[in-house]
Amino acid sequence: MNETPRDPEHPTGHGPYDDTSAYDLGPQPTWAPDDETATQQVVPPAYAAAPAAPPARGRKGFAAAVVAASLVVGGAAGLGGAATWSALEDDGAGTGSPSGVQTSQVVDTPVSDAEPGSVQQVAETVLPSVVRIDVSSGQEGGSGSGIVLSSDGQILTNEHVIAAAGEGADITVSFDDGSRATATVLGADPLTDTAVIQAEGVEGLTPATIGSSEDLRVGQEVVAIGSPFGLDATVTSGIVSALDRPVGVASDASGDATIYPAIQTDAAINPGNSGGPLVDTNGHVVGINSSIRTSGSTSGASGGSIGLGFSIPIDEVLPIVEQMAAGETPTHARLGISVSDATAAEGQSGAEAVIGALVREVGEGSTAGDAGLEPGDVVVRVDDTMITGSDSLVATIRSYRPGDTVTLTFVRDGEEQSVDLELDTDAETS
Template sequence: MSDTRILPPFPDEPGREPHGAGAPVARTESLESPGQRPRGSRRFAAGMLAASLVVGGLAGFGGAAAWEAWQDEPAPLGSTTSPTVPTADADDEPAPEGSVESVAARVLPSVVQIEVQGAGGSGSGSGIVLSEDGTILTNQHVVEVAEDGGQIVVNFDDGSEAEASIVGTDRLTDTAVIQAEDVEGLTPATIGRSGSLDVGQEVVAVGSPFGLEATVTTGIVSALNRPVNVAQSADGTSTTYPAIQTDAAINPGNSGGPLVDMKGAVVGINSSIRTAASPGLGQGGAGSIGLGFAIPIDAVMPLVEQMVAGEEPTHAVLGITVGDGEAGDGAVVGEVNGGSAAASAGLDAGDVITRVDDQRITDSSALVATIRAYRPGDEVEITFVRDGEEQSATVTLDSDGS
């Protein structure tokens, strides 16, 4: 993501906007930090502060000397020529409920910085405390480099740290659960409802962009159910989810941190950004341009429960292969697996799926993302076009674990 990044991003679909519109200068990428340790960040900041103080001191001295040189006569000894400068009331008033300040105070103790090392390199991201004894939610791509025996270190809000191990990962939704060792008394985050969000609603993002821990940014929900596809595996399965889009500044290292509402409840996991390529910079041109994406918490918590229980995460499926129709016209059904949910509902190859319940389907990514927002066994209404005629069918979704 940055010109010093160690971990590679997930491959993206070149020139592909979430709804299929051509945009060759933009790409969606998962977020990861270039491995900058927070202690180094503090040393750098301290050095910059010291330099600023020196420059400021010199400027002040020179300014005073210049002022005295322009005086006709020195001021009489003991005289008071300096004007009285009014000062503001410096009392630290309690933050109003629902303000960004109050949200930050509530959420920061539940956000951690995660540093990883493995055979493939090193990097850092963020995480959300789920339990007092150190269960932590983050992105799969944050801990990926440590999946084959690497090291994970968690840095907590109070300055302490602990090693952690991976409890479970889910590549399809880019989520992971890790367990910090020998910790207690942590502050779990409050889990909210992403299904209650509205476009335009204020939100706050917390994390460690570029290794700068405990960073708070704010914005609004720019869009909901935005299909985001950040990776494609060799077997054709994709890392796709129906994202919360926000203009809160999100950068590499924010991955795995929370997106919260103005009550301080977690509504999403910050995971990816849309970037505009800069000429001559390649991926080094990546950064916040007001298009960040978070995985909705409603879609994540059932998977978290499965991982904590030691189970393999399962996902809802229709049992079909799909392709894109004409621009924005829907997802075209390819192969229908025998005995699948789609087969039972009477879907055929060539049908164009245009809606799932009330969610409009514009292309194959939108269909995959929407179906993954459900759970196996959920009943949905599929609207599709066959031979120019719109039809609908009720489908009970299968599980990819069966």
């Protein structure tokens, strides 16, 4: 079965003091078909039931068959065919064939080197650094993709991929050369939907080259690689459709939500692509494919790609990935407030409504409280990033690190104000 990328929906509000949302996700995704079923879906039953083909005649036999078929068609043309041949012969344009019918040529296509920056060249560069991950525990399980970080088997993937079958599940990694290995979890972070696993007993792997998501531009060409529906080493291409798209996809037991400022792309991303790389035309990893927006299904099953895929920007999570790879507990920046969408506040309507994140509660001793924020304030900007709602604020704050200083702009009683503050951390203190 294949791990289904998350399907973001709309928020209904945020819990106290955690900068996170509770989400109405609608029907929970069901497992996509396993690899064998997926293969059967790709090959229509009519093809499977077709009678066996006669022995191959070889390339010359094929050419002869084409000529014979052409002659039959030409003969069936009757008087019209003869008249055409006569006209061509008079013009000196004949091919030398008695019937005057031209046939398809069978030629060898020479192999050419991939053009720099082409999808072909990117695929040749990146495929050795992409793996398939299968997770199973009893009757539960799923599959996804991963990115090789080190030659000795450290692999980056989505947290929801390795959590597919719960704690204690068996994890198997399949590599580009066809080899396989078991793996253990080094670290997992539900808030950013990232995880790092360690493949056992491997060496000489090809680590991916990590790029910069900050340098991306809307319209830029990108390539997604992974194992959708268990189809290993699948390459799709598209463009960056949008940047800093706030995407919220789930909440854990504590109410903390997975929210990130996503890279939106129209490169086809389907169940099983989760954890695989989104790369630029240099073959550098700029994102981790994580979720999709689908049109849904009347049967409750998760749909496929409709050109709305979302990737986690690599710049935002690389410090957390490094923490997990080192065996440390991931930490995140926070303001210490509870927020909701400002447009849902009472008394706001029409053009006079202030768009942003409405402060509902302020945690005692939080950085936001020390900076003077109060319930009823509407946060509209963090540094130069516009805040369009609660998800937008949470995603933006999580793109920073604890201890970073930001300029927070908010509206109080119709007046815009700004304050500089140092972001808190969610790290546990003893």
